[in-house]
Amino acid sequence: MQDSWDTLTWLLAALVLGSSLCIGTFLLLLRHRLQAWESAFGMPYERLERVIRDVHKELPPWLKIKRLLPVGRPGDGQVARLDALLDSLEVLLERLANRPQLIEMLERLPQPAFLSRHEVLVEANTAFEKIMGRSLSELRGLEVSYLIRHDDSLDDSPDTVRVHDGEGQWQSYRLIGVADENGHRLGLLDDVYDQRQRLAQVKLSRDQAREESRLKSSYLGVLHKELHTLMDDLARQEGVVLTGTGEQLSERLAGLLILVTRLVESPESPRLASQEGAASVPVPLLSRARVLIVDDGPVNSMLACQVLEAQGAQVDTAQDGPQALRLAQRNEYDLVFMDIFMPGPDGMETSRRWRQGEVERGQDRPSTLIALTANADDDDRQQYLDAGMDDFLAKPYRPQVLVDMAARWMTTRKARGGHQ
Secondary structure, eight states: OHHHHHHHHHHHHHHHHHHHHHHHHHHHHHHHHHHHHHHHHHHHHHHHHHHHHHHHHTSOGGGOOSSOSOOOOTTOOHHHHHHHHHHHHHHHHHHHHTSOOHHHHHHHOSSOEEEEETTEEEEEOHHHHHHHTSOHHHHTTOBHHHHEEEOTTOTTOTTEEEEEOTTSOEEEEEEEEEEOTTSEEEEEEEEHHHHHHHHHHHHHHHHHHHHHHHHHHHHHHHHHHHHHHHHHHHHTOTTOOOOTHHHHHHHHHHHHHHHHHHHHHOSSOHHHHHHHHTTTSOGGGTTTOEEEEEOSOHHHHHHHHHHHHTTTOEEEEESSHHHHHHHHHHOOOSEEEEESSOSSSOHHHHHHHHHHHHHHHTOSSOOEEEEEESOOSHHHHHHHHHTTOOEEEESSOOHHHHHHHHHHHHHHHHHHTOOO
C-alpha cells in the first residue's frame, strides 16, 4: 500500500513539473511574440511622423506650428506615443482648414479666371463660364490652348489673346497668368476693349484738365498784368492823395494783386506756393511765434495766415480795430500785422490804442506792430512810427517778403528778450 502512495506522489510531482515547464515555455514564446509585435508596431509611428512633417511643410508660414511633434518622456509606452501623435495630427488638420481657399477666391473674382494643370483646365469661375457659354463640367479636361488663343495680329502685345465666346464671336482679352513648379497655372482675362475705353477716358480727362489749366493760367496772366499796370498808374499819380473810398480801393487792389501773383506762381495750390516761397526760412524761427493779422480784407488775412502758419506760427485774425483790441486784452502777441486803411478806427488809431492798453495792463513785453499799406513813402512811414508802430510792409508783397519780415523781427525780439 505504501508503494502505491509513493508511486502516486511521484506521478503528481512529474505532472506538476511538466505543466510548469509547458506554461513557462508558453510564456516565453508569448513574450517573444509581443516583443516582435511591438517592434513592428513602432514602424507605423515613424511613418506617421514623416507624413505629419511633409504635410506641415505645405502650410503657409503664418499657419505653421511651433512644436509639431510631441516630446517623448521616459517611460511612455507605445499607446501614449500614438495618442500624442494623434493630437498633433488634429492640430495640423485644423491649420489645414484655415489655409487660403483658392477655389473660393477664384469664384469671387469679378473677372473671368481659371485654373489649369499641365495646360488642361481643372477649375473656372462663373464669369469664365459666362463668356464661354459652357458649364464648368463641360470645360473641365479641355486644353487651355483650345479655349484661349494668342492674337497673332498684335505682335507687340504677346499677352493679348482671343476667346471664342458663347455667341460665336471672337473677343480680345489680356491674359494675366502665374504658374507654379507643379504645372498649375492661374489665369485671369482682362477685357482689352474695356481697358482701352478706360485709358481713353483717362487721357481725355487729362487733356481737358491741361487745357483748362492752360486757359486759367492765360487768364490769370492777363489779369496779373492789368492789375500791375493799374497799381503802377496809381503810384505815378504825383500830388494825388487818396482818402476815404480811394484808400480802400487801393488796399483792395493791392490785396487782389497779391492773390493773383500767388496764383500765377503756383496755379495748383496757393498754400503750396506759400510753403515753397517760404521754404528758405528755418521753421523753428517762427514755430513759437504768436501772430495777429488785422485786416478787413478776407483775402489778405487768409493769405497772410496761410503763409505764417506754414512756418509753424500760431496765427489769429481780426477784421477791424475793435476786434484786435479785444484780442489784445486776452492774449499777448509777438507780432501784429496791422492794415492801415480799415473802417472805423484805422490802423494808426488802433495802434495808438494798442500801445495805451499795453501801458495800462503793465505789459513788460510790448508787441511788434507792423503796418500793412499801399502808401509807403517816407512821410507815411514817419506817421506809422509816431502812432507806435515799429515797421511797415508795402502792399502788394510776396509771401517770402512777409516771412522774412516776421523772421527778422522775431530775431530782434529774441535778442531783446521779448519773445514769449
